[in-house]
Amino acid sequence: MTMSNRSSILYPSLMHHVFWNHKKKFQYSVDTYGHWVLFAVEGGSFRYGIGDIEGMAQMGDVIVCPPGVDFHRDVIHAPSFHFIGFSLGSISGEAVAGQEAEQNVHLRLAASAYKPAVTHKERFADNLRYFKRQDEAAAEIDQRSYWQNHALNDIWLFCLQSIAAGVVGEDKEPADPLMEQARLYIQQNAYKDMSMLVLADELGISPVQLTRRFTRSVGMTPSRYLSHIRLEQAKSLLVDTHLNLEQIALACGFNNGFYLSRVFTKLMKVSPSAYRKTNRV
Numbered sequence: 522m523t524m525s526n527r528s529s530i531l532y533p534s535l536m537h538h539v540f541w542n543h544k545k546k547f548q549y550s551v552d553t554y555g556h557w558v559l560f561a562v563e564g565g566s567f568r569y570g571i572g573d574i575e576g577m578a579q580m581g582d583v584i585v586c587p588p589g590v591d592f593h594r595d596v597i598h599a600p601s602f603h604f605i606g607f608s609l610g611s612i613s614g615e616a617v618a619g620q621e622a623e624q625n626v627h628l629r630l631a632a633s634a635y636k637p638a639v640t641h642k643e644r645f646a647d648n649l650r651y652f653k654r655q656d657e658a659a660a661e662i663d664q665r666s667y668w669q670n671h672a673l674n675d676i677w678l679f680c681l682q683s684i685a686a687g688v689v690g691e692d693k694e695p696a697d698p699l700m701e702q703a704r705l706y707i708q709q710n711a712y713k714d715m716s717m718l719v720l721a722d723e724l725g726i727s728p729v730q731l732t733r734r735f736t737r738s739v740g741m742t743p744s745r746y747l748s749h750i751r752l753e754q755a756k757s758l759l760v761d762t763h764l765n766l767e768q769i770a771l772a773c774g775f776n777n778g779f780y781l782s783r784v785f786t787k788l789m790k791v792s793p794s795a796y797r798k799t800n801r802v
Contacts, residue, residue, distance in 0.1 A: 531622050533557070533607040533677045535670040540653055542800055543599040543757050551593045558592070558606050560584040561649055561676070564753035565600030569593060571635045578602075580749060581642055581740065583680060585635055587627045601753070603649055607673060629684040637683040642740040645679070648672040650790060699724055700738035703731065707743060711750040712774040717743055747774075748784055755781060756789075759797040766793055 536556055543565065566579035570593035571586050577597070578584050586592045609623055630637065639645050651672045706720055720743070721731040735743045751773045758769045766778035775781040785793050 531609040531611055531626060533609055533670070533673050535666055535673050536606040536608060537604075538606075538652055538669055539604045540602075541604060542601050543760065544596065544602070545599045546596055547594050550595060551591055553591050554586065554588055554606065556588050556606050556608050558586045558604065559673075559676070560586075561603040561605065561645075563601045563603070563649060564749070564756070565602075566597040567600050568595045568597060569635075572631070574631060574634050576634045576636055578636065580753070581639055581645070583637055583639055583645075583676070585630055585637065585680060587623075587630065599757070601756070603652055605652075605673060607677075626681070626684070633684050637680040639679070639740065640683060641679055645676065648676050697734055697738040699726070700735050703735055703743065704739060704746070707747050708750060711747055712754065712772065714774065715747070717747075748788065751775065752785060752788060755785060755793070756796065756800075759793055760800045769793075 547567075560578065560583070562578050562580055562582045562584070564580050566577060568575070568577050569584055570576075570591075571584075572590050575593075576584075578600070609626070611622060649672075652669055703720060703724060706723070707715070717731065718728055721728045724731065726734070732742055735741075735746070739746055741749075754773045755769055755775075758764055758772060762769075764772070766782060770776070770778045770781035773781065775784070782793055785791075785796070789796065791799075
């Protein structure tokens with residue numbers, strides 16, 4: 522990459538970050554920000570409208586809203602998400618060039634319904650975990666912002682690559698209707714004793730085909746997707762109820778509390794008891 526190309530790339534500078542856990546209602550159904558905002562969704566879902574474009578955001582999605590544009594949102598299932606505000610600037614620092622580049626980003630985002638595809642989901646999840654770890658750490662504000670800005674830049678560059686491919690290449694893989702059906706089935710049966718073998722049979726494909734096609738369409742294996750849905754419910758019950766771990770496990774589709782604890786700790790990097798203690802008010 523030449524210096525001239527690099528100078529046209531806009532880099533984000535973090536202004537604020539808040540993590541909302543199971544937000545039952547947005548304070549404002551519509552808001553307009555004076556800077557760029559990014560919603561990175563960890564769980565739940567909500568409808569959104571930016572300008573005259575509407576869509577739905579759910580686990581694993583990123584929604585980016587430019588400054589000065591009405592951002593409508595309505596909760597479907599209490600979402601957990603990172604609310605990140607930032608400004609954009611170029612290496613060259615030239616105001617006119619920066620404005621033109623920013624307008625170009627705006628147009629490309631609109632073409633993607635302001636929802637750039639997340640292609641590196643594990644790396645994306647790692648960056649979000651890093652945001653939360655820095656919030657929880659008793660570090661100096663400047664130091665915390667520095668490291669969080671590093672994570673934001675990583676997320677932003679993948680967003681730029683996604684919208685560039687979507688507008689220039691027009692080679693995004695088409696949606697797989699069968700895998701959308703599989704995803705809906707998993708969502709509807711997540712808290713039951715469900716089998717991927719049965720799901721594959723219902724869809725008329727082999728388990729191997731199910732795993733490959735689902736991973737290509739959704740970005741993770743069907744088993745991992747099921748675990749994420751169950752863990753979102755477990756997180757909600759840990760915070761909002763006094764149920765013990767065994768009761769929560771059975772309510773979320775896990776065989777027992779020990780297995781829930783093992784999966785929760787592996788994927789969330791924190792034990793259920795520690796999560797409950799940290800997130801209860």
